[in-house]
Amino acid sequence: MAAMNSLVLLSLLPVVLLIASGFAAGRAGWIRPVAIRDLSNLVFLLLTPALLFRTMSRVHVEQLDFTPVAAYFLAVVILFGGTLLVQGFNRRAAVLALAGTFSNTVMIGIALIGLMYGPAGLVTLLTLVSVHSLVLLTSATVVLELAVVHEQRQGAAGSLAGVARHPLATVLLALRNALLHPVPLPIMAGLLFAQTGWAIPAVIDKPLELLASAFGPLALVLVGVTLANTPVGKHWRTALALAGVKNLLHPLLVFGLCRLLGVGGLPMTVMVVAASLPIGANVFLFSQRYQVAEELITASVAVSTALALVSLTLVLLLLGPTA
Numbered sequence: 001m002a003a004m005n006s007l008v009l010l011s012l013l014p015v016v017l018l019i020a021s022g023f024a025a026g027r028a029g030w031i032r033p034v035a036i037r038d039l040s041n042l043v044f045l046l047l048t049p050a051l052l053f054r055t056m057s058r059v060h061v062e063q064l065d066f067t068p069v070a071a072y073f074l075a076v077v078i079l080f081g082g083t084l085l086v087q088g089f090n091r092r093a094a095v096l097a098l099a100g101t102f103s104n105t106v107m108i109g110i111a112l113i114g115l116m117y118g119p120a121g122l123v124t125l126l127t128l129v130s131v132h133s134l135v136l137l138t139s140a141t142v143v144l145e146l147a148v149v150h151e152q153r154q155g156a157a158g159s160l161a162g163v164a165r166h167p168l169a170t171v172l173l174a175l176r177n178a179l180l181h182p183v184p185l186p187i188m189a190g191l192l193f194a195q196t197g198w199a200i201p202a203v204i205d206k207p208l209e210l211l212a213s214a215f216g217p218l219a220l221v222l223v224g225v226t227l228a229n230t231p232v233g234k235h236w237r238t239a240l241a242l243a244g245v246k247n248l249l250h251p252l253l254v255f256g257l258c259r260l261l262g263v264g265g266l267p268m269t270v271m272v273v274a275a276s277l278p279i280g281a282n283v284f285l286f287s288q289r290y291q292v293a294e295e296l297i298t299a300s301v302a303v304s305t306a307l308a309l310v311s312l313t314l315v316l317l318l319l320g321p322t323a
Helices: 002-028 033-056 067-087 091-099 105-153 167-179 184-195 202-228 233-260 265-275 282-289 294-319
Strands: none
Touching: 002 105, 002 202, 002 294, 033 105, 033 184, 033 202, 067 091, 067 105, 067 233, 067 265, 091 105, 091 233, 091 282, 091 294, 105 184, 105 202, 105 265, 105 282, 105 294, 202 294, 233 265, 233 294, 265 294, 282 294
């Protein structure tokens, strides 16, 4: 037991220290708020595709198991639908539902799973990542567009009069944006390349390896810098409740559904850890676009990320390094 706890803490400690170093750099003004977008673009548009393509270029489709992913998304459906039932069918409820179910699987998840469970765990996570944004962001877009129409009919949509689109146009636009994205695109490209049986030439593979190795540290430092520049203010109580749903209730549901569907071992562990990750930044972009709960979502992302240092430690200790 002591050895297991030691392994968990040794794996999580670099994540904590890198986020803390980014937070300190942000507070000290070494990385200014105006530079955050550029750093984010560097991580998402250059380092992320290199890591995802290189990892999946060695994986054959028959090695992928989507049963754990099914358990994960069943939990998402329960939480998302439950939030709409409790909060009502409107833009605010839809954004809160997305916040309670959309994990930061890339910037924190990939680095953490890679450290904890190595290539096998990373392949399991990337199987989820390959459809995570596609399913959740597309579904959320459709729900939000329908909520806008519903509010307009009730005379409550206000300044969003020009946002609503035809439902078919909404679905097609959401699918296009989800597919032409720096996360699912390199995963699909890597899988297609793997099926050819070819190997990446060394002259290309080495730069990809160097870019991929830079992803984890820079992404985690960026999380810390972002936290240092994110106000929480008067919304901290509601933000804490929303973070509790995301960081604690979501993984608990995933764990129960994995057991129900007969998923165990490393796949279950990776899915539960993925569910316990903090709220992803894409939720804030949705709140901005639909002009709803922007301050609350900003505060929730910050609180959820800070809470994750505790909730992830708890989950990892309970599940163990190879549960």
